[in-house]
Amino acid sequence: MIKLYLSLVLVMIAIVLFILAARQRRQTGLPSGKVIYIDTSKWGKVEKPLYDPKLRLTGKPDYLVRQGEHIVPVEVKSRRAPASPHDSHIYQIAAYCLLVNHAYGVRPTHGIIHYSDKTFAIDFSGELEQAVKKMIVEMQERSSHTEVKRSHQDAKRCKHCGYRSVCDQALRI
Structure with missing residues (x-):
């Protein structure tokens, strides 16, 4: 008994x-599946960035999840979800899809953007793939210019910018 x-x-x-x-x-x-890549400080060791030399693109998705033959990039945002994902977040997940395709030889069908209160699956269509590749080229062309002007008046955005310490146009906060 x-x-x-x-x-x-x-x-x-x-x-x-x-x-x-x-x-x-x-x-x-x-999503369900095996987590094969983690880039969150909460989980310990930080993974090596994904890199595509042809596109001159580097990135570190928060997670990559293998679902059978597919690999799904997942980006976690700490804020509440907007009505629909911001374009910059969509392009970010699309860039991760490009990097997964190069690094693993598997083209993702979609990526996931997870906000604190809602999750969006972003279809990695041929149209989105071409749009993100075009944006990458435009960004690289602009970065080759010797002087890039600040594109906003947002003090909060400026405060958290990774280039703030070397920017001669940083807003006073």
């Missing part, structure tokens, strides 16, 4: 742990 009770307790503990793990996966925005 004790063995039966002990077995039932162990089964209940296993069920609780399974439910907690499933809840945590949902909160991270991860």
Whole structure:
């Protein structure tokens, strides 16, 4: 009889742990599948960036999840979701799709943008692929100019810019 009770307790503990793990996966925005790449400080070792020398593109998606033959890039945003994802977030996930295609030889069908309260699946269509490639070329052409003017008057955006320490146009905050 004790063995039966002990077995039932162990089964209940296993069920609780399974439910907690499933809840945590949902909160991270991860789809089902095997996580093969992680770039979040919470999880320890930081992965090597993905790189495509032809496109001169480097990036570190938050997660890559293998689903059978497919690999899905996942980008996690800490803020609440807008009505629809910002264009910059869509282009970011599309760039990760390009990098996955180069690094793993598998073209993603979609990527995922997970906000704190909502998740969007972004279809990696041929149209989006061409648009992000065009944007990459434009960005590279602009970066080759010796002087790039600040494109905004947003102090908050300026404060968190990665180039702030070397920018001669930084807004005073």
